[in-house]
Amino acid sequence: MKDKMIIFTCVTTIIGFMIAIQFQTTNEPEYRDTRNIHELRQALAMEKDRQKQLNVEMEKQIDLLYQLQQTEDVESVMGDTIDELRERAGLTEINGQGVIIDISLVFDEDYLGGPIRSIPPYLLRMLVNELNINGAKEIAIGHQRLISTSSIREANGVTLINSARVTQFPLRVRVLSDDPESLHHAIMSSQSREFFSYENFSINSTPINYVSLPAFEKPVRVRHMEIIKEE
Amino acid sequence: MWLPIIGLLVGILLGLFSDFRVPDEYSSYLSIAVLAALDTLFGGIRAHLDKVFEEKVFLTGFFSNIILAAGLAFLGVHLGVDLYLAAVFAFGVRLFHNLALIRRTLLSNWSLKRKNN
Numbered sequence: 001m002k003d004k005m006i007i008f009t010c011v012t013t014i015i016g017f018m019i020a021i022q023f024q025t026t027n028e029p030e031y032r033d034t035r036n037i038h039e040l041r042q043a044l045a046m047e048k049d050r051q052k053q054l055n056v057e058m059e060k061q062i063d064l065l066y067q068l069q070q071t072e073d074v075e076s077v078m079g080d081t082i083d084e085l086r087e088r089a090g091l092t093e094i095n096g097q098g099v100i101i102d103i104s105l106v107f108d109e110d111y112l113g114g115p116i117r118s119i120p121p122y123l124l125r126m127l128v129n130e131l132n133i134n135g136a137k138e139i140a141i142g143h144q145r146l147i148s149t150s151s152i153r154e155a156n157g158v159t160l161i162n163s164a165r166v167t168q169f170p171l172r173v174r175v176l177s178d179d180p181e182s183l184h185h186a187i188m189s190s191q192s193r194e195f196f197s198y199e200n201f202s203i204n205s206t207p208i209n210y211v212s213l214p215a216f217e218k219p220v221r222v223r224h225m226e227i228i229k230e231e
Numbered sequence: 232m233w234l235p236i237i238g239l240l241v242g243i244l245l246g247l248f249s250d251f252r253v254p255d256e257y258s259s260y261l262s263i264a265v266l267a268a269l270d271t272l273f274g275g276i277r278a279h280l281d282k283v284f285e286e287k288v289f290l291t292g293f294f295s296n297i298i299l300a301a302g303l304a305f306l307g308v309h310l311g312v313d314l315y316l317a318a319v320f321a322f323g324v325r326l327f328h329n330l331a332l333i334r335r336t337l338l339s340n341w342s343l344k345r346k347n348n
Contacts (some may be wrong), residue, residue, distance in 0.1 A: 015269060016246065020247045022312065
């Protein structure tokens with residue numbers, strides 16, 4: 001009888017051990033925060049920035065609400081708001097100080113490649129990214145204004161921006177910026193300039209006091225977005 | 232009577248505190264081994280209640296069931312057939328069967344005792 005109990009005990013111990021191990025294995029390892037102080041500080045600074053932005057935004061909205069409540073003529077305030085939103089969405093022509101970038105073809109004497117019809121989209125994307133990094137506010141490539149849903153892609157060997165062909169040379173990129181001079185220097189010393197030269201393009205930028213950007217002309221399709229109803 | 236339960240608790244605590252982990256790809260083998268072990272354990276309890284318990288049968292059954300189940304799972308992985316389901320099914324059915332028998336025996340024992348009193 002005693003032997004029996006000892007055997008049972010051994011077996012149940014083994015089973016318990018196996019169950020515990022299985023439980024530990026299937027349990028997801030808990031997420032551990034491994035950031036150091038510097039990274040934490042950075043995250044904190046980022047959150048503070050965000051809070052500041054949100055506060056500014058809130059103040060603006062409260063201001064707007066106040067205006068709407070005060071004025072008898074609600075329509076004009078709403079009209080102003082719509083105009084402002086249209087401008088921010090890129091649906092209006094806009095002008096100000098900025099930079100004009102001309103992209104033109106350059107051929108060596110011993111150029112052996114075929115004809116060049118348009119600028120490869122990856123180069124344009126690189127340029128746009130670099131412009132955005134260096135403080136561009138609004139960008140237009142050729143006659144196409146770039147908005148948040150703009151596309152730069154290639155179809156049948158031709159580059160399309162906002163689904164329109166971009167084949168003319170020199171291609172003129174117009175950029176609005178608060179600090180055109182530094183943007184100009186950044187572009188002239190940028191990496192994309194080098195990459196453009198590999199594909200036989202040259203970039204020339206000039207800061208300018210007054211440049212006008214066309215409006216986005218196509219209908220804006222809003223997908224993947226829906227109205228949140230107030231509870 | 233209490234010794235096996237204490238053993239189970241000791242095993243669980245040992246497993247939890249040893250911080251021992253099995254690689255993810257082997258966790259299915261372990262789970263099926265646990266199932267096989269449970270099946271053998273309940274079989275042993277039933278045999279004990281029926282008074283036909285034999286240590287050798289119990290111990291060999293315990294280890295051979297675990298090895299067979301893990302081996303079947305291993306073979307299944309390499310053949311691309313979910314053979315471990317066979318083991319899960321067989322052990323599951325036997326587990327319930329044994330449990331039902333244990334319950335019946337305990338119930339009949341209990342009612343017998345009450346009658347005698």
